[in-house]
Amino acid sequence: MTQARAKRAHRWSRRTQLRKITSIGRVRRCGYCTNPEAGPTLAVTENADGTRTAGYGGLATCGSVWVCPQCAAKIATGRADELSQVMRAVDAAGGSAFMLTLTMRHSAGDRLGLSMADRERLSLLEKRRKSREAGRLSKKDAERLARLEERDRERLEELGEAQSERDDAEARGWHVDERQAEADAIEESEIRARRGCWDACADGWKAVTEGAQWQADKEMFGGLLGWAKVVEVTDGLQVCDDPGCSQRRHGNGWHVHIHALLCFGRDVPVELIRETVCALAFGRWCRALERHGFEASQEHGWDVRKVRLGDGDLADYFTKVAHEVTGNHHKEGRRKGGRTPMQLLADAVETYRVEDLARWWEWEAASQRRQQLTWSRGRHDLRRLAELGGEHTDEELAEDHQCEGVRLGIEPESWDWIEHTGRQCELLEVSEEQGLDGARCWLHCRGLRWTEAAGARPVRIEEPDDRGHGACQPSVCQAGRARSTAAALATIPR
Numbered sequence: 306m307t308q309a310r311a312k313r314a315h316r317w318s319r320r321t322q323l324r325k326i327t328s329i330g331r332v333r334r335c336g337y338c339t340n341p342e343a344g345p346t347l348a349v350t351e352n353a354d355g356t357r358t359a360g361y362g363g364l365a366t367c368g369s370v371w372v373c374p375q376c377a378a379k380i381a382t383g384r385a386d387e388l389s390q391v392m393r394a395v396d397a398a399g400g401s402a403f404m405l406t407l408t409m410r411h412s413a414g415d416r417l418g419l420s421m422a423d424r425e426r427l428s429l430l431e432k433r434r435k436s437r438e439a440g441r442l443s444k445k446d447a448e449r450l451a452r453l454e455e456r457d458r459e460r461l462e463e464l465g466e467a468q469s470e471r472d473d474a475e476a477r478g479w480h481v482d483e484r485q486a487e488a489d490a491i492e493e494s495e496i497r498a499r500r501g502c503w504d505a506c507a508d509g510w511k512a513v514t515e516g517a518q519w520q521a522d523k524e525m526f527g528g529l530l531g532w533a534k535v536v537e538v539t540d541g542l543q544v545c546d547d548p549g550c551s552q553r554r555h556g557n558g559w560h561v562h563i564h565a566l567l568c569f570g571r572d573v574p575v576e577l578i579r580e581t582v583c584a585l586a587f588g589r590w591c592r593a594l595e596r597h598g599f600e601a602s603q604e605h606g607w608d609v610r611k612v613r614l615g616d617g618d619l620a621d622y623f624t625k626v627a628h629e630v631t632g633n634h635h636k637e638g639r640r641k642g643g644r645t646p647m648q649l650l651a652d653a654v655e656t657y658r659v660e661d662l663a664r665w666w667e668w669e670a671a672s673q674r675r676q677q678l679t680w681s682r683g684r685h686d687l688r689r690l691a692e693l694g695g696e697h698t699d700e701e702l703a704e705d706h707q708c709e710g711v712r713l714g715i716e717p718e719s720w721d722w723i724e725h726t727g728r729q730c731e732l733l734e735v736s737e738e739q740g741l742d743g744a745r746c747w748l749h750c751r752g753l754r755w756t757e758a759a760g761a762r763p764v765r766i767e768e769p770d771d772r773g774h775g776a777c778q779p780s781v782c783q784a785g786r787a788r789s790t791a792a793a794l795a796t797i798p799r
Contacts, residue, residue, distance in 0.1 A: 322654040335367035348712035359736035368700030371672035376703035383702035392614040394691035408562040418503030418671035512593035527570025531687030541643035719753035
């Protein structure tokens with residue numbers, strides 16, 4: 306329990322440091338009150354084993370699985386639970402599961418990937434080009450294109466630019482403007498030239514799960530029950546601080562790779578899967594990478610192994626991710642493949658080194674709004690097999706869900722003091738050790754205000770006199786054990 310609380314405090318502290326350097330607005334607001342005029346709530350859950358779990362409600366969550374240490378830990382825990390249910394369902398169905406890992410060669414000069422704005426713009430330009438080539442759009446594509454056009458128009462207007470009527474007419478297929486078509490082709494080419502490892506990796510997986518061969522492979526070994534795919538990224542770039550070093554930067558740059566859980570209806574040996582389904586999938590992977598200027602090693606570019614629940618499966622992977630995100634940063638504990646995103650964040654906020662900050666901002670731009678975990682759909686839906694119901698977004702998994710029952714409402718002024726002094730986790734620890742009575746006593750000793758229920762009038766307990774009258778009992782309040790409440794109040798900065 307003590308270790309878990311230390312990890313929680315570490316996440317809160319790291320998120321506070323992240324706010325100072327992040328370029329993403331929603332990440333900067335993560336952990337702040339959603340309603341500054343009302344303040345957050347504090348609730349305590351009584352667990353079956355007799356322990357307590359405390360948490361705050363009314364705080365914003367960014368839902369960023371790639372950037373935010375607090376939200377990433379919650380999301381990883383939720384995904385691990387889902388994948389554990391999937392593995393149990395596959396085992397109950399008499400099937401087998403295999404972990405396929407696909408990698409690519411990379412170098413220090415490779416880009417990570419397109420930003421969210423570039424990805425949206427490229428999608429729009431591709432739609433325009435296809436509409437010209439086809440002469441017309443399907444109703445579904447036309448509606449999607451109109452939405453992308455509207456979003457793009459709003460962005461351009463914010464920059465002080467206007468969308469021409471000619472573009473609007475062209476998007477609807479009224480006529481083709483050759484000059485605009487040429488301009489679009491140039492812009493599309495420029496954006497494609499900025500594509501990086503992540504973009505090539507996405508195209509590679511698309512090639513793996515498309516085509517006649519893949520359709521045939523899905524019918525083998527009792528039929529494909531489904532797949533779940535995870536993207537993992539590490540940074541292999543290292544910066545040398547030695548003044549005598551001739552090369553300040555060295556390493557292999559961004560390493561983007563895929564872990565895919567493939568589940569089949571029959572229990573088959575891994576050798577058979579490796580020589581058939583996975584070997585053919587790797588061939589499609591390599592050809593797709595080559596089309597985008599990348600390549601994969603025939604010897605080290607792929608791996609497949611049979612997995613069981615808790616033994617190297619994706620659920621185990623997410624459990625390790627949650628532990629990695631919540632653990633303290635140690636440089637000697639880096640992976641062989643390079644720094645994880647959270648280790649890169651630690652280097653950036655602890656050293657403020659120019660190279661680490663630039664690397665972090667590149668990571669934020671390329672990772673924004675990308676999915677970490679994707680599932681197969683249709684009749685090969687693993688979530689349906691495991692009866693998981695509708696898929697939860699990262700934002701939904703990151704939300705704080707408080708239990709029903711008694712809780713405290715912390716007044717805005719009181720929360721400002723708690724937040725500015727960094728006491729959020731201290732109050733949670735007191736609440737878990739002593740319940741809401743301990744939380745009330747903790748707030749009382751510091752002259753802070755709270756409400757017992759929604760709509761209740763804020764109450765400020767009078768400060769105790771020199772004899773300790775009105776103070777919390779020493780058996781309940783730890784501060785009272787060492788000195789009188791009046792003396793404690795005098796030592797706390799307000």
